[in-house]
Each structure stands twice: as C-alpha cells, then as structure tokens.
Amino acid sequence: MSARKTFQYYRQYQMSDMFAMVRNSRRAPKECSDRLDGRLVVITGATSGIGYSTALKFAAQGANLLCINRNGEKSEQLRREVESRFSVKCDFLLADLSSLQDIHRVAMELASHNAPIDVLIHNAGVYLTEQEITPDGLDKVFVVHYLSSFIINHALMEKLKGQDSGRIILVSSEGHRFAAWGLRLDDVNWEKRRYSGLRSYGAAKTSQLLSMLMFADHFRGSAVTINAVHPGAVKTETGQENGPLYRWWKKNVYDPALKTPDMSAEALYYCGASRELEGVTGRFFNLTTEEKPAPPARDRELALALWEKSLELSGLDTADHARQYPNNISLVP
Ligand SMILES: NC(=O)c1ccc[n+]([C@@H]2O[C@H](COP(=O)([O-])OP(=O)(O)OC[C@H]3O[C@@H](n4cnc5c(N)ncnc54)[C@H](OP(=O)(O)O)[C@@H]3O)[C@@H](O)[C@H]2O)c1
Numbered sequence: 001m002s003a004r005k006t007f008q009y010y011r012q013y014q015m016s017d018m019f020a021m022v023r024n025s026r027r028a029p030k031e032c033s034d035r036l037d038g039r040l041v042v043i044t045g046a047t048s049g050i051g052y053s054t055a056l057k058f059a060a061q062g063a064n065l066l067c068i069n070r071n072g073e074k075s076e077q078l079r080r081e082v083e084s085r086f087s088v089k090c091d092f093l094l095a096d097l098s099s100l101q102d103i104h105r106v107a108m109e110l111a112s113h114n115a116p117i118d119v120l121i122h123n124a125g126v127y128l129t130e131q132e133i134t135p136d137g138l139d140k141v142f143v144v145h146y147l148s149s150f151i152i153n154h155a156l157m158e159k160l161k162g163q164d165s166g167r168i169i170l171v172s173s174e175g176h177r178f179a180a181w182g183l184r185l186d187d188v189n190w191e192k193r194r195y196s197g198l199r200s201y202g203a204a205k206t207s208q209l210l211s212m213l214m215f216a217d218h219f220r221g222s223a224v225t226i227n228a229v230h231p232g233a234v235k236t237e238t239g240q241e242n243g244p245l246y247r248w249w250k251k252n253v254y255d256p257a258l259k260t261p262d263m264s265a266e267a268l269y270y271c272g273a274s275r276e277l278e279g280v281t282g283r284f285f286n287l288t289t290e291e292k293p294a295p296p297a298r299d300r301e302l303a304l305a306l307w308e309k310s311l312e313l314s315g316l317d318t319a320d321h322a323r324q325y326p327n328n329i330s331l332v333p
Helices: 003-012 015-026 048-060 073-086 100-109 140-161 172-178 197-219 243-256 262-272 300-314 318-326
Strands: 041-043 065-067 089-093 119-122 167-169 224-230 284-286 290-291
Touching: 015 041, 041 048, 041 140, 048 065, 048 073, 048 119, 048 224, 065 073, 073 089, 089 100, 100 140, 119 140, 119 243, 119 262, 140 167, 140 197, 140 224, 140 300, 167 197, 167 262, 172 197, 197 224, 197 300, 224 262
Parallel strands: 041 065, 041 119, 065 089, 119 167, 167 224, 224 284
Antiparallel strands: 284 290
C-alpha cells in the first residue's frame, strides 16, 4: 500500500463511523411484508447458514428459487424441503464457486435463462485461517467471496439491463474493515505479505464493495440496483474447514454470543423486496440500516483498478469486454 493511500484513508477514518456501526449492529432489521409471488430469486450458497434461511424466507413469500450450490445432495434436500413446505419451485445449478470454469459456466447459464432474474443474492462464502490456492492459482477466499460475484454480475449485465426491474444483493460483512489500509492489487494471492484469515476475508469483502460501486455506475439509468448487506453476526457453519482449535473456539466462545440466521434472512428479504428501497443503489447496509463503509471500500480510484485486474484474472480481457459491452463503464466522479 502506497504512503499516499495510507494517508488518504487515515484522514477519512472517523470515530463517529465506528460508533454508528456499533449502534446499527444492535438494531433489529426492518421487516417487509410485500410478497414476491412468482418472482425468480437466485441465491448462491443456499445449502447452509444465511443462504439456507434466506432461501426459506423468500420461498415463504412466494418467490421461486434458483440456487447455485456446490453440493448435490444438500441441494436435493433443500429442493424437497422448500417444495413440500411452500407452493414454489426450487431449482439448483451445481458449481464450485472457487473454480473459474464452474463460475463462467454458471454465469452463462444464468445469462441465457429465459425468465427475468428479479433478485440475485451473492451469498456463498468461506472463512479460512490457512490459505488455500485454487487450481486456477488464486486465493480461494478472494474467488468465492469476490471474483465469482464479479464474473456472474459481469455476464448478466446486458440481461439485467433489459429487465423492468432487478436487484443484486452482495452479502457483505463488517469484516471488510479488516482490510483497514486497502488492497494490494499486485499481491491478491498473499505471496508478498503474511496471510491471515481476517486480512484475506477483509480484502475479499472490500473488493466486493468496490465492485458494487462500479456495477452501480454501470446499471445507472436502468431498473437494476445493486447493494451490499452485512447480515449480522449469526451462528452458521462458517469456518468448519478450519483446524480443531479454531472450531473449538468458534463453538465454545464465539457461537454462544451470536444470533440466528433468521435475522439475516429478514434483512436480506427487506433489501430484496421492500418498496422503500426502489431505485436505491450502490449502498452498504448494516442489516437494514444504511452505513458508511470503511475508507478503502469507498475508494473509486481503487475500484477502477480492481475492475481492470478482475477482468484480467477472470480471463475477460479488455478486448472481449469492449466487444461485449461497447458502452464502456464510466466512473462517477
Ligand atoms: N455468519 C456470520 O456471522 C456472517 C457475518 C457477516 C457476513 N457473513 C457472510 O454470509 C455469507 C454466508 O455465510 P454463512 O455464515 O452462512 O456460512 P456457511 O453456513 O458456511 O454457508 C456458506 C454457504 O456457501 C457455500 N459455499 C462455500 N464455498 C463454496 C464454493 N466453493 N462453491 C459454492 N458454494 C460454496 C456453502 O456450501 P456448503 O453447504 O456446500 O458448505 C454454504 O451454502 C458469507 O458470504 C459470509 O461472509 C456471515
């Protein structure tokens, strides 16, 4: 991180923002009673935790589901449960969202889906205390949390812009604040710095927030909005891939203080369905309260650089991009 950026962020940090975050975290999410009968909701990582609760919440409100999961057995189980409890469809596509090949395949399948996608929720995530490098040579946390959502949104831009409405929700996290001094785009794989679970998570979630600024600009003038939601600190299966010490700590120390993912589902439903948020885009919500993200996640210069880097890492080179999207994205000053 350059001294210029460090100084820039340092000047932007304010204690009042931290107090606001603490206050907002204590607020119960707003509830929304508007139904989504017959609408299509796409959710990634719906087989567990927040994604699972959110799938049930949207289904209970009449939405048909298309889930993007990695586990076929759990997906079948989810389908059976949803379709037996609610009068909706629950389809799924299987994809490992740490694999570029799978992400591109599923992105294309969604782009050619014949029905409009009313709500798209990027929820899948992983927390790793020890770094994993994917077969594509990339940091796994970065790919699952960020690059998968970037590639899917990118592939869906034209489809979504042709719709009468559409909401993209990024399941974000207050953990983006762990990337306190920004991103190192010359070291997304942590080869030049010490990896830690929190730093990698923070960088991936910050990347997601930066891409939100770019996509919001791109979708301006259309009926599509994109927002990010911190879903609360809730008890889920996250971190189960980590070692016994971490799992012991999570089960005995961390989990008992957490709420249930029903709270997250309520917040995500509000952000996906509430009329109060019509036209609202490019914002970060702590549950359902709008909040200012950390300075690096508001850095538009970094957002543009990350966009270029993401095109390169995704194999969506600039020439392809220009051919596919002749009205190139622009940054709002
Ligand atoms: N829990 C919290 O307190 C909290 C706080 C802030 C933000 N979040 C965010 O909430 C989101 C959901 O996390 P969670 O807490 O609900 O965790 P979780 O219970 O572990 O659920 C994660 C979901 O993502 C799926 N997934 C993981 N890796 C995947 C991959 N490579 N390909 C496809 N799907 C994959 C999992 O599939 P399997 O079922 O097959 O494992 C599961 O469905 C994450 O983005 C997380 O960062 C959580």
